[in-house]
Amino acid sequence: MLSFLIISIGVFLVFLCQTCILPGVMPLSVLPNLFIILTASNGFMREENSGLAVGFCCGLLYDIFFGEVIGFHALLYMYIGFLNGKFSRVFYPEDIKLPLALITVSDLTYSLICYVFQFLLWGRLDFSYYFLHVILPEMVVTLTATLVFYPLILLINEWLRKRERKKEQRFV
Amino acid sequence: MSPIVRRKGEKFTIPSKVLLLILTIFCSAMMLLTFVTDLFEKPFNSIIGYVVIPFEKGIGSAGAWIHSRSEELGQIHKLIAENQALKEQVAKLTEENTLLQQDKYELNKLRQLYELDEQYEEYHKVGARILSRDSGNWYSAFLIDKGADDGLEKNMNVIAGGGLVGRISSVGPNWARVTAIISDNANVSAMTLATEDNLMVSGSLKAMNEGTILFSQLVDSKGVVKPGDKVVTSDISDKFLPGILVGYILSIEQDNNNLTKSGTLIPAVDFEHLSEVLVITDRKQTIEENP
Numbered sequence: 001m002l003s004f005l006i007i008s009i010g011v012f013l014v015f016l017c018q019t020c021i022l023p024g025v026m027p028l029s030v031l032p033n034l035f036i037i038l039t040a041s042n043g044f045m046r047e048e049n050s051g052l053a054v055g056f057c058c059g060l061l062y063d064i065f066f067g068e069v070i071g072f073h074a075l076l077y078m079y080i081g082f083l084n085g086k087f088s089r090v091f092y093p094e095d096i097k098l099p100l101a102l103i104t105v106s107d108l109t110y111s112l113i114c115y116v117f118q119f120l121l122w123g124r125l126d127f128s129y130y131f132l133h134v135i136l137p138e139m140v141v142t143l144t145a146t147l148v149f150y151p152l153i154l155l156i157n158e159w160l161r162k163r164e165r166k167k168e169q170r171f172v
Numbered sequence: 173m174s175p176i177v178r179r180k181g182e183k184f185t186i187p188s189k190v191l192l193l194i195l196t197i198f199c200s201a202m203m204l205l206t207f208v209t210d211l212f213e214k215p216f217n218s219i220i221g222y223v224v225i226p227f228e229k230g231i232g233s234a235g236a237w238i239h240s241r242s243e244e245l246g247q248i249h250k251l252i253a254e255n256q257a258l259k260e261q262v263a264k265l266t267e268e269n270t271l272l273q274q275d276k277y278e279l280n281k282l283r284q285l286y287e288l289d290e291q292y293e294e295y296h297k298v299g300a301r302i303l304s305r306d307s308g309n310w311y312s313a314f315l316i317d318k319g320a321d322d323g324l325e326k327n328m329n330v331i332a333g334g335g336l337v338g339r340i341s342s343v344g345p346n347w348a349r350v351t352a353i354i355s356d357n358a359n360v361s362a363m364t365l366a367t368e369d370n371l372m373v374s375g376s377l378k379a380m381n382e383g384t385i386l387f388s389q390l391v392d393s394k395g396v397v398k399p400g401d402k403v404v405t406s407d408i409s410d411k412f413l414p415g416i417l418v419g420y421i422l423s424i425e426q427d428n429n430n431l432t433k434s435g436t437l438i439p440a441v442d443f444e445h446l447s448e449v450l451v452i453t454d455r456k457q458t459i460e461e462n463p
Contacts, residue, residue: 015224019304019315020231030309048188056195064216065349066306066313068357071202078199082192114310119356129378134309
């Protein structure tokens with residue numbers, strides 16, 4: 001219950017941070033994708049169910065405020081969370097290489113799918129331009145943001161894990 | 173490796189694949205439904221609006237406060253020098269103003285004679301503050317702090333600094349989403365002010381990075397439209413009110429079909445530094461109904 005509450009607050013804060021605080025603080029034309037960081041890290045830290053639920057909530061929030069149709073981003077983030085959950089078996093908290101790689105690949109996939117469905121299908125064929133000016137910068141900025149936010153997420157997750165383990169011992 | 177086996181103390185959990193399937197069906201259904209109708213927009217918009225918007229408003233005002241304080245500190249020196257220059261300018265402008273006042277009286281008289289409407293001033297406007305921006309990097313949209321409770325509706329026009337910003341594309345009880353005209357999914361039917369030639373202004377991500385908007389389908393057989401000409405929203409647009417300034421023509425090129433022309437516009441609004449906008453609460457339809 002506690003972890004559910006904390007993760008929901010996390011999603012909420014990330015949404016506020018992404019839409020409200022970041023555009024004001026960072027004078028960049030390309031913003032990092034914090035939803036991807038949260039969704040992916042929930043996936044490989046807390047397995048498929050948590051990953052896909054967090055992804056679904058992030059995507060739905062985004063869809064309601066900024067989406068053309070409700071459900072597109074929810075679906076996309078959900079699958080990203082789910083697929084990241086598959087890697088929870090090879091995830092070790094000490095190793096930062098796997099999370100970085102997973103988050104980068106997730107962001108790349110997300111951007112590519114967004115491009116295909118929102119631009120390519122509308123006749124914007126100049127892939128190299130969009131790759132160099134939107135997808136690649138977003139990937140780099142997200143990777144940088146991961147280095148800042150990931151330790152924080154890891155810390156919270158470790159704390160939750162510890163509590164859960166204690167609870168289990170109490171039951172047994 | 174299903175999560176059911178892993179922990180004994182935990183309650184029943186749904187296998188992730190089942191959950192994925194259910195939510196996939198839900199999402200697909202929602203996509204189809206929201207694409208065809210906007211039936212579900214209202215409940216979603218209201219529920220989320222009441223939860224998230226108050227926080228956004230808080231952050232917005234806190235951010236504005238911090239921003240203005242830091243600006244104040246940094247700009248004191250600049251302001252002193254600027255003050256001097258401005259005082260000189262005031263003297264010059266007062267003189268100019270008296271001349272213009274006389275012109276205005278004349279203009280008003282002429283207007284009465286011709287029974288022209290002062291179009292811009294006729295529109296009813298509501299001021300709104302920008303809360304947050306589209307977090308994705310693909311489209312250009314933002315949320316404002318007024319919504320259906322303040323009488324806003326979908327497709328109302330939004331202006332700032334005398335130029336067209338965009339139109340409202342989604343409304344919640346206390347918020348509304350504005351899709352900017354520079355966004356890749358926005359099109360505006362417009363015309364050149366001088367010659368009244370119709371053209372299509374369409375936002376583009378590529379052009380946005382260069383600070384311009386694209387236009388196309390300009391029929392200008394006499395070749396009188398030139399760079400620098402004003403472009404305003406056209407009378408035939410079904411969503412935009414006529415006569416709102418969109419921007420100025422930057423470049424024109426002949427299309428391959430030799431019939432139409434296309435090129436780029438410089439928008440009249442500085443989209444990078446928007447913080448307040450005006451929403452025109454008149455809508456095209458109501459104007460048509462009561463001429």
